[in-house]
Amino acid sequence: MNLKTKFMTRNDCYTANRKITPKGIMIHSTATPGVMAGAWFSRWNKSFRAGEINRQVCVHAFLDDKEIWQYLPWNHRGWHAGGAANNSHIGIEICEPRGHSYQGSTMVNYDAKKNEAYFRAAWKNAVDLCVFLCKEYGLTEKDIIGHAEGHRQGIASNHADPMHWFPKHGESMDTFRAAVKKGLTTGISIDSEDDLEAGDIVEIKASAKRYYPNGPIIPNWVKWNYHLITQDKSGNRPVIKGGKECVLLGRTILKSNMDEKDGIMTWADKDILDLVSKGVEVEPKPETKTTQKFYRVQVGAFSKKENAKALMECLKKAGFDAYMKYD
Secondary structure, three states: OEEEEEOOOOOHHHHHOOEOOOOEEEEEEOOOOOOOHHHHHHHHOOOOOOOOOOOOOEOOEEEOOOOEEEOOOOOEOOEOOOOHHHHOEEEEEEOOOOOOEEEOOEEEOOOOOOOHHHHHHHHHHHHHHHHHHHHHHOOOHHHEEEHHHHHHOOOOOOOOOOOOOHHHHOOOHHHHHHHHHHHHHHOOOOEEOOOOOOOOEEEEOOOOOEOOOOOOEOOHHHHHOEEEEEEOEEOOEEEEEOOEEEEEEEEEEOOOOOOEEOOOOEEEEHHHEEEEEOOOOOOOOOOOOOOOOOOOOOOOOOOOHHHHHHHHHHHHHOOOOOOOOOO
16 A cells, blocks of 8 residues: 555644654544545644634544555644543544444444455555554554553543444454564555655755755755755756755745745755655645745846856855756
8 A cells, every 4th residue: 555645734733833752553443434534634634723623633644445644744743642642642543434323432334244345454554554653663563552542541532442343343452463563573565655756845854954965054944834846856867966865945835824935946855854745735725825025136147157157056055045047
């Protein structure tokens, strides 16, 4: 399965921008029959403070029998546990198939035989994702709990999931952990779509100092907003600077309303960038575009390209984000 990424940048949980060091993984199920992983973006990529949604909730990932969607950075504090586990656990929601309803926390008219194939495929995706995250953060199967277990430990709200569902297919959190343990031993094949390419929206990591090794220093203001990758290759080959594969950051995307403005036009090491959305899929804030204008400084104009290039190199060595345009 591919791990697909599209962050819920309108959700207040995302804009709160609180970080955690993941110490565990909490498994949930949605209790919303028939709503699959990809559909939750339009449901939850909204602001409670702006009155767009009536719940303050956000999890790191949803998955179903076919897809895995990551909606928050893994080290971002989620709103999924209803307790202290938000400060320590990555939250994963397993989507439920259509065809049943609920009375309290009890599934009504759930056909286990009919849904066995769906359950097995979703189960495998959940196991594979947990194996991936355990390897990413140095965790083991012992660091994985269900929401109901979190409640018993006093770190989550009172929910029954996923143990209202797993036993219908002969499974439990213990067998889930055993499957993850086996996956950690045998390995899995889970592909991430995080390889950065033109059209992606990214942000520069707070810890980054230079755009690439021995390259220009990154001004703090550059980290205040997102950036659109406008180029990832030159002549069908990766662009290498300072020994690192780089992409060109073209347009700037304002975090406040997702509007675009002129960008920094600078090559940046892929390792200093975090993916925000693949293929410019972030939904813009429903506001009128800004009419603010900006002043720009032009250092010089030259009839000979070599003279312009020489000055541009001098500016870059001095730490300025210079670029050359031919009119």
